[in-house]
Structure formats: C-alpha cells, structure tokens
Amino acid sequence: MTTQARSRVLVVGINYAPENIGTGKYTSEMCSWLAGRGHAVRMITAPPYYPAWQIWHGHSGVWFRRQEIDGVEVIRCPLWVPAKPSGLKRLLHLGSFGVSSALALVASLGWRPTHVVAIAPTLVSAPAAWLVSRLVGARCQIHIQDFELDAALDMGIVQAGRFRLIAGACERWLLRRFDRVSTISPKMVERLGTKGVDVSKQMLLPNWADIDSIKPLDQPSPYRRELDIPDDAVVALYSGNMGLKQGLELLGEAALRLRDRPDIYFVFGGQGPGRDGLEAQCGHLPNVRFLGLQPKERLNEWLGLADIHLLPQRADVADLVMPSKLTGMLASGRPTLATALPDTGVALALNSCGRVVHPGDTAGFVDALRSLADDAGERCALGQIARQQAIATLARDDIMQRFEHSFTSVN
Known part of the structure; x- marks a missing residue:
C-alpha cells in the first residue's frame, strides 16, 4: 500500500x-x-x-x-x-x-x-x-x-x-x-x-542487498573474456574503495605468495588513495588485473566474476564500520574470505558462509585462499548459504x- x-x-x-x-x-x-x-x-x-x-x-x-x-x-x-x-x-x-x-x-x-x-x-x-x-x-x-x-x-x-x-x-x-x-x-x-x-x-x-538484481550467475561472467581469464580459473575479487581502512597490503602480499598458482587470478576493482601502493606491490604479476569502478548496470556480472570475494579489514576498525560491499557479496552467492577479529560484525556475518582469519595473519589468509581455490564443492556450498542469508535478512x-x-x- x-x-x-x-x-x-x-x-x-x-x-x-x-x-x-x-x-x-x-x-x-x-x-x-x-x-x-x-x-x-x-x-x-x-x-x-x-x-x-x-x-x-x-x-x-x-x-x-x-x-x-x-x-x-x-x-x-x-x-x-x-x-x-x-x-x-x-x-x-x-x-x-x-x-x-x-x-x-x-x-x-x-x-x-x-x-x-x-x-x-x-x-x-x-x-x-x-x-x-x-x-x-x-x-x-x-x-x-x-x-x-x-x-x-x-x-x-x-x-x-x-x-x-x-x-x-x-x-x-x-x-x-x-x-x-x-x-x-x-x-x-x-x-x-x-x-x-x-x-x-x-x-x-x-x-x-538488491537481491532481485544481484543473483548467482548460471554461466561465466563476460568479464572473464574481457580480462582474458580462463573459464576454469579461480577468480579472487576485491571490489570497492581502496582506502586506509581496508588493509590492502595484505592482498598484494597474497598475490605475491601465490604467484606460482597460474590457476588463481586476482582482480582488484576500485579507486582510492591505497590503489597506487597496491598496484606497485603486485601489478606486475601476470595473474593480477586492475580495473576502476564498474558501471552499476553491470554490477551483477561484476560480482559474479568472483569465485571468492576478498574482504580485508584492519583490526583497529573492527565494529567501527561494517563494510557496505558485504551485502552484494552475499547476494551474489559466492563465498567471502575476510579478515576480522572474533565476535565482530564481519566475523558473525560470515560465520556460516565464508572464511575469516585474524587481521594481519598473512599466512592464514593465503592458506585459506588456497584451500578455497582447491575445493569447488566447498565454494558452492558456502555460496548457497550466503545467498539464502541475503534473501532472509537483507x-x-x-x-x-x-x-x-x-x-x-x-x-
């Protein structure tokens, strides 16, 4: 009414x-x-x-x-x-x-x-x-x-x-x-x-979350072809603001440590004062792609590019912010790998539909990313739970x- x-x-x-x-x-x-x-x-x-x-x-x-x-x-x-x-x-x-x-x-x-x-x-x-x-x-x-x-x-x-x-x-x-x-x-x-x-x-x-516009893709995202990423490669996607609160250096270090995994592609999309440093850190790697912010009308294709969403966060902003990008990640039906302290908002939100490691634990982050990349079944299961959580609560x-x-x- x-x-x-x-x-x-x-x-x-x-x-x-x-x-x-x-x-x-x-x-x-x-x-x-x-x-x-x-x-x-x-x-x-x-x-x-x-x-x-x-x-x-x-x-x-x-x-x-x-x-x-x-x-x-x-x-x-x-x-x-x-x-x-x-x-x-x-x-x-x-x-x-x-x-x-x-x-x-x-x-x-x-x-x-x-x-x-x-x-x-x-x-x-x-x-x-x-x-x-x-x-x-x-x-x-x-x-x-x-x-x-x-x-x-x-x-x-x-x-x-x-x-x-x-x-x-x-x-x-x-x-x-x-x-x-x-x-x-x-x-x-x-x-x-x-x-x-x-x-x-x-x-x-x-x-x-706009659960009607953002939903799991039933075929590879067109971005794969545009970025020259094979359909069978695993895409780890970071999308959004590249600022001081994100702890982006962790992503660059993860890309460097996984340079021997040509089947894992890192895609970083966004703008902000932290982008130049991240690009200098890992932009030279063949399995890393950088883009700017993507058009709103392509948001579903963009989020659907991910096999794994990446959500780094500094420990000193725990529960001072709740990353706004998380809602779209959940709605896209893909698992999220985040850094967060136990019992914080991000950790609780991803309790059943993602992986969470301690902020600053680079080795743990890389290990979790490698594990998810190697287990398509787990990625699918976590993604389905994420989608249902978005429908029920967002x-x-x-x-x-x-x-x-x-x-x-x-x-």
Missing part, C-alpha cells in the same frame, strides 16, 4: 548518487525508496567526489546546485576536496561541507520538514540538522554508517591526546540530542550504548519498511 504524501523528509549527508559505492549508494537508495512511497524527500549533499577524491566531471565544488534524481530533490553544496587526503586536510574538507550544508539546511526551514535525517559520515552536518529539526518541530534521526571519529583516532588519521576526550564528549552530547540513532550492525548498536544513547532511541537499520523492502514505520509512527 502506497504511503500518502504526508511526510517531508529532509536528509543531509556528504555522499549521494551518482556515487554508487559505500554510503552514497545506500543513502541514494533510501531516499529514492521513500520518494517512491509518496514522501516528499529533499537531499542536501556534496557534488560526487568519492572514492577518487576528485569532483566528478560535470559537477562543481564552488556553487550550490539543485537537481532531481529519481523523484528526490537534491541540493549540491560546495566543498573543498584535497587530492591527497591527510589528517588536517580531511578536517578542512569535512569542515567545508559542514558550513555549506548548514546554509542549505537553514534555507530549508521554509520547506517545513516533518522529519530530518543526518547521515554519518559525516558528523559535521549533524548539529545543523538537529537545530533545524528543533526550529520546525520535526522528528530528528541520525543514521551511522561508520563511527568516523573513533576510526580516525584509532587509525591515527587524527592525533589523539586531549582531542580524543573533547571530541568524544561532543559526540556523545550530540548523539543524545537526536530522537532516534540508527546504525547498520548489532555490534555497532552495542557501541551506541557506550556513547550514552538510550536503548529506547537505538535502532538497527542494516544495509540491504531484502531492501523489508528493511526500509521497518525504517519508514519507525519514523512515521513516532509523534
């Missing part, structure tokens, strides 16, 4: 379509789904720049711009994008969006939103979102895709010291102001409690209907 056009939902987040990976993908699909249900949706965002850290052709980082995408009114706000992001440059980058998005949020007061949703990352736009909601009497929610502050501090992107105490206190104060705080994994929900968010405000809102309509009910039922 279609929802009547009674809600005006104002959303703010730094990433949005046409970015088709990470937070931008899920925020875009969320807004489009709500618009399709009859809600009026306005999205305040930046011009697309991720993951290459360069504003896309045809967009400007200097001017405000208004457009419509899939029934959603999109307001693009100017921001500064550093070519090589570092600690201070990242802060300036986020700060520029914080200022410009605040202006767009204040300008939306006359639109009289009934609900305001802030997407984190990035937290810099959350204070203005909360203030606008209070000025117009709207319900306010913050949805956390990753705990960016914790990750930046733990990974050393931003220096800690007194800053950790001050920033942590500000974050806790801010989160407690919102009517609802949602995040994408049970372990991340647990972390909300450590930040002082009342249980009554906590909500699990996992990222979903259907977009089921997740979004719970989200819609959560904010339309609160007065």
